[in-house]
Amino acid sequence: MIKKAVIPAAGLGTRFLPATKAQPKEMLPIIDTPVIQYVVQECVDSGIEDILIISGKGKRSIEDHFDRNFELEACIQEKEDEIVFNQLRHIENMANIHFIRQKELNGLGDAILHARFHCGSEPFAVLLGDTVIDAVIPATQQMIDTFEQYGQPIIAVETVPPDKVSRYGIVGGTEINKKLLQLDDLIEKPEVKKAPSNLAVAGRYILTPDIFTALEKTPRGKGNEIQLTDALRILLKHNGILAQTIEGKRHDLGDKLDFLKTTIEFALKRDEFAKPLREFIKQIIKEK
Numbered sequence: 001m002i003k004k005a006v007i008p009a010a011g012l013g014t015r016f017l018p019a020t021k022a023q024p025k026e027m028l029p030i031i032d033t034p035v036i037q038y039v040v041q042e043c044v045d046s047g048i049e050d051i052l053i054i055s056g057k058g059k060r061s062i063e064d065h066f067d068r069n070f071e072l073e074a075c076i077q078e079k080e081d082e083i084v085f086n087q088l089r090h091i092e093n094m095a096n097i098h099f100i101r102q103k104e105l106n107g108l109g110d111a112i113l114h115a116r117f118h119c120g121s122e123p124f125a126v127l128l129g130d131t132v133i134d135a136v137i138p139a140t141q142q143m144i145d146t147f148e149q150y151g152q153p154i155i156a157v158e159t160v161p162p163d164k165v166s167r168y169g170i171v172g173g174t175e176i177n178k179k180l181l182q183l184d185d186l187i188e189k190p191e192v193k194k195a196p197s198n199l200a201v202a203g204r205y206i207l208t209p210d211i212f213t214a215l216e217k218t219p220r221g222k223g224n225e226i227q228l229t230d231a232l233r234i235l236l237k238h239n240g241i242l243a244q245t246i247e248g249k250r251h252d253l254g255d256k257l258d259f260l261k262t263t264i265e266f267a268l269k270r271d272e273f274a275k276p277l278r279e280f281i282k283q284i285i286k287e288k
């Protein structure tokens with residue numbers, strides 16, 4: 001059983017500047033809920049309540065968000081707003097959330113290495129703190145179900161159009177079934193011609209503790225950072241790794257355009273916004 005999750009959230013968020021100069025991209029709200037709250041909710045909906053967030057400089061607001069705020073609670077209680085009050089209590093009690101600081105930003109691989117003592121000898125889920133996957137069955141739950149059957153590390157993947165292949169980590173392998181590949185190749189940002197598939201790494205992983213040994217052996221790679229992809233490639237020499245196509249839609253909230261699209265998409269699903277927003281969009285398109 002997977003009982004622990006790691007959420008790396010220490011990155012600089014340079015693609016979203018200037019908004020991320022003094023606030024974490026993981027705290028940017030999709031309408032009224034910070035990105036990282038969706039990620040924590042995915043853990044909880046997948047049966048995981050022990051969560052380690054990899055934090056860092058300028059990320060204190062993430063800790064505050066999941067902490068209790070007595071002053072705010074008293075204020076909302078005075079207003080007798082039970083709905084908002086319950087929302088606040090829900091956030092504080094979502095899960096057992098631990099924090100560790102990544103003092104130097106040495107990449108995603110290094111961030112995960114910080115989880116070594118927390119995870120010990122257990123397999124664990126990794127959910128990127130800036131990526132939301134909208135799915136009927138939570139993406140992490142889908143992967144846990146596969147892990148229970150196969151017992152191998154799993155990389156979540158999604159199909160991307162050929163012209164976008166060179167932007168992502170791309171996997172190749174032998175098909176086990178429509179959703180699963182037995183990995184034999186993992187290439188970071190390949191040229192379209194050299195890409196083994198158009199299945200891109202999608203921000204969710206199930207990892208086993210041997211990833212820590214692989215990460216220790218991983219030399220600095222692209223951007224002079226320790227890349228998780230490189231460590232997985234080391235692991236692949238000795239271990240089986242699966243790639244699973246997730247049923248759901250991935251949103252990279254570290255990207256400005258994806259953030260805008262996600263906000264609109266999520267707002268159109270909310271009863272209080274759907275109708276007026278749809279009318280507004282129709283009207284501004286007509287005006288352009």
Ligand code: UTP
Pocket residue numbers: 008009010011012013014015016026054102104105106107108110111128129130131254
């Ligand atoms: P990204 O590569 O998207 O994060 O990492 P970044 O470096 O902040 O992004 P840009 O390119 O500068 O905009 C994916 C996740 O891994 C975390 C990030 O916080 C993000 O949630 N991360 C990345 C770390 O925790 N530590 C790192 O050293 C790098």
